[in-house]
């Protein structure tokens with residue numbers, strides 16, 4: 001059942017991180033064009049990720065014994081919102097930092113923790129998530145990729161789809177069937193760590209409407225995995241994935257996807273001798289929506305910091321947050337087009353064009369709007 005989401009103060013110790021992150025970003029992002037920054041957590045730059053790791057900001061919540069920062073979810077929230085508000089290209093390390101690292105910490109063996117976590121924190125290795133398959137996106141439990149046990153390990157056969165960064169990542173954490181049949185649904189699924197350099201793996205990139213190439217088809221043809229490739233308990237993959245989705249759906253990245261554009265538009269308004277009344281009213285309205293969304297995401301951080309797994313609340317925040325991110329480019333397109341006699345900065349228009357093209361994906365990635373609403377309805381006891 002869904003619980004109340006009590007407001008949470010940002011602790012002063014977490015807030016104290018902000019100036020250092022801002023100073024770092026002033027330097028690291030200097031000269032990057034706005035329409036690139038608008039890619040935000042879709043922007044891949046391994047050197048940038050390694051520079052962040054040298055600051056101790058990759059794996060900020062992982063224990064210090066593994067090279068992590070040993071900080072709580074509030075610190076990560078401050079870091080994430082500064083990175084997202086500025087459009088930092090964090091995609092290379094984002095999935096490992098947000099999901100794969102915490103998953104390995106919670107469910108992995110000591111050997112897996114010792115091997116993977118220090119490399120994640122150093123941004124030496126990047127991860128991707130292999131959940132979706134053809135015919136199994138929303139209906140994830142129907143997936144067909146299978147790992148079959150052999151004397152010396154596992155043999156992996158099947159296909160993943162829409163796998164972000166599979167063409168650049170070193171490892172995938174894949175949800176696969178290790179026993180039973182697709183009709184068994186949630187039973188018999190396991191998570192395996194797949195080294196993407198292994199023989200039998202081929203990756204085919206899929207272009208998106210904006211011309212970027214970030215997600216992929218991944219094919220497994222008789223891929224030999226070691227005996228210790230399974231993370232956590234064999235057959236318990238579904239429960240592990242459900243817990244992982246709270247991390248995937250709850251963060252500020254589900255709210256701030258259009259913030260670079262919003263900021264650029266505000267900068268433009270500031271250059272006008274008299275900004276239109278309607279634009280000022282729109283700016284106020286968007287701020288008034290942004291603040292409670294941020295509070296809700298922060299409240300989820302408090303739950304994560306306590307070790308809870310707020311799966312239903314995370315679905316709610318993601319649904320509302322992506323609605324906000326999608327509304328921004330559409331509202332700004334109307335605002336910028338309201339008076340065709342006015343001249344608009346070319347870079348602002350290019351950035352708007354990019355965000356308009358990409359924003360439909362905000363409510364698909366990480367689970368679609370319809371699926372999230374089903375999760376919320378179940379949490380409210382309505383289905």
Ligand SMILES: Cc1cc2nc3c(=O)[nH]c(=O)nc-3n(C[C@H](O)[C@H](O)[C@H](O)COP(=O)(O)OP(=O)(O)OC[C@H]3O[C@@H](n4cnc5c(N)ncnc54)[C@H](O)[C@@H]3O)c2cc1C
Pocket residue numbers: 128129130131132133135136137138139161162163164165215361364365366367368369370371
């Ligand atoms: C930018 C981007 C990045 C992604 N990255 C990854 C990744 O790294 N790893 C990964 O595993 N996946 C990734 N995905 C895949 C994403 O999780 C799926 O696209 C999503 O879960 C939907 O699955 P699908 O595409 O198969 O659509 P389908 O499941 O076929 O759904 C099609 C439509 O039908 C609706 N629908 C389906 N079932 C129901 C139902 N029961 N009730 C009501 N409506 C329903 C859906 O809401 C949707 O609108 C990514 C997707 C995008 C857009």
